[in-house]
Ligand SMILES: CC(C)[C@H](C(=O)O)[C@@H](O)C(=O)O
C-alpha cells in the first residue's frame with residue numbers, strides 16, 4: 057500500500073512524540089511492504105514564528121493532497137495570558153478542522169490494568185470501563201460569530217447547529233454503537249439550550265433507523281458526574297463541540313495518564329490523528345514526554361487505512377512496554393525511559 | 407432576630423428534604439430566641455401543574471419581600487425528553503435567578519473523613535481538598551438570545567458577557583479568596599471564546615486591587631481534569647455560568663455524595679439557598695432522600711443572617727450524624743435512616 061501522510065509536528069512536545077510514531081510507521085511499512093511518504097507542514101505557534109500565520113496555505117494544500125494527517129500538539133503559553141493577541145496558535149487547528157470538515161473527533165476511553173495505580177479513581181470504579189466519545193468538531197460555539205462591542209464593554213460568542221451538522225456525526229456514532237455494545241448516550245443541556253433541544257430532536261428522529269441501539273439522554277452537568285462515578289455505563293457518547301472538549305478531557309483522567317490517549321478526527325475527506333495531550337511546553341525538548349498517545353494515534357491511522365493487522369501490532373507493542381515497565385516519567389518518575397527509548401522499543405517490537 | 411423566609415419546596419424530593427431544614431430552623435429559632443416565619447411559594451413542575459406557569463408572579467413578589475429563600479429542587483422527567491415543550495420547570499428557576507439578580511452561585515467543596523470510602527477518588531487524592539466555586543448565574547449562554555430558524559433547520563444560543571457582569575462576581579470571589587488561602591483560579595476557554603477573553607482581561611485588571619491574592623488561569627478542559635487529578639490545588643474557583651454548571655457538578659462527586667452539598671446564590675437583594683442535588687423523582691415521597699444538602703444550605707442561610715453560632719451548631723449536628731452512621735440510603739444502603747429520622751436527629755442535637 058502506498059500512502060502519503062501529512063505530518064504536522066506542531067508545538068511543545070509535538071515534534072518529539074510524533075517522531076516516535078514515524079519511526080514505528082517506517083518499521084511497519086518495511087515489514088509489510090507498504091510505502092509511506094511524509095510531507096512536513098507547519099501549524100500553530102511554530103508556524104506563527106516562522107511565517108506569521110498559524111496555518112499557512114501550503115499546510116492546507118498539502119493536507120488535502122495527503123491520505124491522512126499525523127499531528128503532534130498545539131499551543132504556547134506566551135499567547136494564553138494575552139487576551140488581546142490577534143493571532144493565536146489555536147486558530148490554526150480550528151481553521152484546519154473547519155477547512156477539512158473534520159466534523160467528528162473520536163476518542164476511545166479505556167483502562168490499562170498495569171496502570172490502575174496511577175488513576176485517581178478507585179479500582180472498583182475502573183473495572184470494565186470501555187467507551188468512546190464522538191465529539192462534534194466543526195460547529196457550535198467554537199465557530200460561531202465572535203464579537204466585542206464597539207465600546208469594548210461586552211463580548212459575544214454565538215453557538216449554532218443545523219440539522220445536517222448533527223445528523224452526519226450522529227450517523228457515525230450510531231453505526232459505531234451497532235458494532236459495539238449498542239448503546240448511545242447523547243450529552244446535552246436540553247433543559248436550557250435551544251441547540252441542545254435540536255440535538256435531542258435529531259437523535260430521537262434518527263434512532264428509529266437504528267432500532268438495535270438503545271439511546272439515552274443525559275444533561276452535561278450530570279454527565280460530568282457520571283463519567284467519574286460510574287464510567288462503565290457508557291458505550292458510545294455523542295456530544296457537541298464545547299461539551300465534548302470538556303468531558304473528553306475529564307474522561308481522559310480515568311486511564312491514569314493523559315499521555316496515553318489517542319484521537320482521530322474524521323470528516324468528508326482526509327482524516328487527522330493526534331494524541332489528546334497538549335503541547336506541554338515545560339517538557340519540550342527534554343526527551344521525557346510520553347510518546348504513547350501519538351503512537352496509538354498512528355495505530356488509529358493504520359486502522360483508517362484498513363491495515364488492522366499492522367495497527368494491532370503497534371497496540372501490542374504499546375501494551376508490551378507498559379507491562380514491562382518501559383514507561384516515561386509521567387508514569388513512573390523514578391524508573392523511567394526517555395521518549396525516544398520507548399519509541400525504539402516499540403519499533404523493535406513491531 | 408425576626409426574619410421572613412420564602413420557602414419553595416419545588417419538585418421531586420424537594421419538599422421532603424426542605425421540611426427537615428424547616429424543622430431544624432424552628433428548633434434554632436426557639437433556642438436562640440429568633441422569629442422565623444415561612445411563606446410557601448410555588449415554582450417548577452409543581453407550579454406548572456397547579457398554575458400553568460413555572461414561576462407565578464406571586465412567588466416573585468413573596469421572594470422579593472422576604473429576607474432569604476430556601477429552595478428544594480426543580481425538574482421532572484416528563485419535560486426532559488420533549489424537545490418541543492413550550493413550558494418547562496427550569497424556566498421558573500432561571501427566571502427567578504434573573505429577576506432577583508442572583509448573579510453568584512457559591513458552592514463549597516470539601517470532604518468528610520467518615521465518607522471517604524464513598525468517594526470514587528482514591529484517599530490520597532482527597533486529602534486537604536477544600537475549595538469554593540463562584541459560578542456566574544445570570545448571564546452567558548443561559549440567558550442569551552435563543553432561536554430556531556424559520557424552517558426549523560437550525561438553532562442558535564447566544565453567549566454574552568459585559569464587563570460589569572464579570573466585575574461584580576469577580577469582586578466577591580477575590581474578597582472571599584482574601585479570607586481564605588488567597589488563591590483565585592479563573593476557569594475559561596480564552597484560547598477559543600471571545601467572552602472568555604473578556605473574563606480574563608477583567609480579572610487581570612482587577613487583580614491589582616487584590617495584590618495579596620495569587621491569580622491563575624485555567625482552560626475549562628484542563629480544569630475538568632485537574633478537579634479530579636489534583637483538587638487540593640484549588641482555593642477559590644471563578645467561572646462563567648455554563649462552565650460553572652459542569653465543573654461544580656463534577657466537583658461534587660469528590661465528597662462521595664451529591665446529597666451532602668449545599669449552595670448559596672447571592673446577588674443584589676435577597677439570597678437563595680438550595681442543595682445542589684436535583685429533584686431525583688425516583689426517590690420522591692419515599693422518605694429516603696438525603697436531607698443534608700438542604701440542611702447545610704439552611705446553615706448557609708443562617709450564616710447569611712449573621713447567625714454564625716447557630717449555623718455552626720447545625721453543621722456540628724450534621725457531622726455528628728455522619729460520624730455516628732445516622733445516614734440515608736445513598737450513603738449506606740443497608741444500615742440507613744429515613745429522611746425525616748435524620749432531620750429529627752439533627753433537630754434534637756441542636
Ligand atoms: C487547543 C484547543 C483549541 C483544542 C480544543 O478546544 O478543541 C483542544 O483543547 C482539543 O480538545 O483539541
Ligand SMILES: CC(C)[C@H](C(=O)O)[C@@H](O)C(=O)O
Pocket residue numbers: 247248277480481496499651
Ligand atoms: C436545573 C438547571 C437549569 C440548573 C442549571 O443548569 O443551572 C441546575 O443544573 C443547577 O446547576 O442549578
